[in-house]
Amino acid sequence: MRMLKEDTSPLARTDVAIAEAYASVGNVGIGFDILGHCVEGAGDRAEVRRIPEREVRIAAIDGVVSDLPLKPEDNTAGAALLSMLRALDLPFGFELTLHKGIALGSGMGGSAASCVAAVVAANALLDTPLPREALYPFAMDGEVVASGSRHGDNLGPMLLGGLVLATESRLVRIPVPAQWHCALVHPHVVLETRKARAALAGHYALGEFVAQSANLALVLAGCYRGDADLVREGLSDVLVEPRRAPLIPGFYAVKQAALDHGAFGASISGAGPSVFGWFEDRAAAVAAAHDMQAAFRHAGHASDALVAPIDGPAARVV
């Protein structure tokens, strides 16, 4: 059967592909729901097998999280593959095995990484693989299962690499100097995305928007110009951070530890509780990560830390 399929489709590639998508910092403080960058060092792996049945099956989930739904519609990666299958009207299906490397509720884009790893692996099994941008809608259909909202600030950087502006229909990679590094510290506390979103309910004043959009614009201009001073001036979340910080034990001490090491800025990664800082070079980020972890420990929580270039690599087929 497999031989026959390969014979009739000379462009068919292998029957199995494995892809890894890295963690990411969503929001980046000043770009709520629209800006994110990847952070190499932790990631989810998806092993996808092409199957003759036009369906999606989840064979197994293992790693740092395993109690996830196996029904494809209810699983972020499964839903992403279903979206891909239907949109492309493929004459075959996918069987997925997911190896979770990113904890759920960590604010490091765990659900997005599962979606992206799955669609990137599946894409490698297509007779004519699509460009990365074309996978975005499928990954988004998966992400919405986890978070309840359509935001691509984690998906975008995982698909394209580096710092990415992600609107509902468009991904734009923003240039970042290669030496700028991120320290990302993940305390061992779970903060559910839905709960973190609830903290944002209610109304906002126009002045808050003006201040936040000025900061966003400064960071974008600073990245395009490679101007650390502009980023330093802009990388300050006046809109979301004040509302979510109380959900994260020790947040302000952790942030201060980053700033004490010369961070351009530091804030909540995604919906939290992870905290990130941006630094001019790797050495500063490493030193800061150490003290950021100490601050979390002081607040009663062990943590993991990642240090990686902001302009990091996209998901890849391994």
Add this chain to the structure above:
Amino acid sequence: MRMLKEDTSPLARTDVAIAEAYASVGNVGIGFDILGHCVEGAGDRAEVRRIPEREVRIAAIDGVVSDLPLKPEDNTAGAALLSMLRALDLPFGFELTLHKGIALGSGMGGSAASCVAAVVAANALLDTPLPREALYPFAMDGEVVASGSRHGDNLGPMLLGGLVLATESRLVRIPVPAQWHCALVHPHVVLETRKARAALAGHYALGEFVAQSANLALVLAGCYRGDADLVREGLSDVLVEPRRAPLIPGFYAVKQAALDHGAFGASISGAGPSVFGWFEDRAAAVAAAHDMQAAFRHAGHASDALVAPIDGPAARVV
């Protein structure tokens, strides 16, 4: 007396300087209070004379507006000069004659142009003129007299030229392709800035802000990349325009006229009632301006139109 002063201060320049500041498009739809660009073709002129008394005097105001306060503290340009005089602790003063070329309440930055023309002229009279950015706080102290709020989206482009990101403390010029043009149409209706600001009272939803900041980011990225498609996708004001459009007779017809000529986007200039559109070249902007004026005429109002490059010139000493 004058001879004596010049003798004792060998660096002293002339005793009189004239500067012109051009009109501007504030907000640019997606950058409320923080983004603007200048539009050559209309402007305010300030004639500033160095006087021995350490004070600011307004000798006369003429042009399209003349019934403005002559008391320096109550006049935008006078207040800007006072701010400059005090901050620099100058051993002399300024006498100002203002020639207004921009109508008040037009949404074309009339008050800002008076401030900028005045400080640019006065700066030319200093023994050591300051860089343009250093004049920003003085101009801001003048602008606040007219508008009641500290926003630099008109001041910034007038001081630096082109498209400028203006936060309270910083000006950043954003690159724009030379061929991109703006059509700015000013209907002969007065819309007071304070009234236009009142339309923005109340609360805002976070989702509005996410959409607007995505649009802002697309426009900034599009300008840095010279990518018209990104600007076309982003140049849409979902936050302020819906609240102010009812104050402008015929607004939606005028906007549509711009879009019908291929505008990247079109919206309210500053606080209105002027309407601007951005176009890929001069010819499209000229054709659109014609039909935008026709749409205002249909709504009962005569208008003026300006067509100029978005990356236009800063205020200059003439």
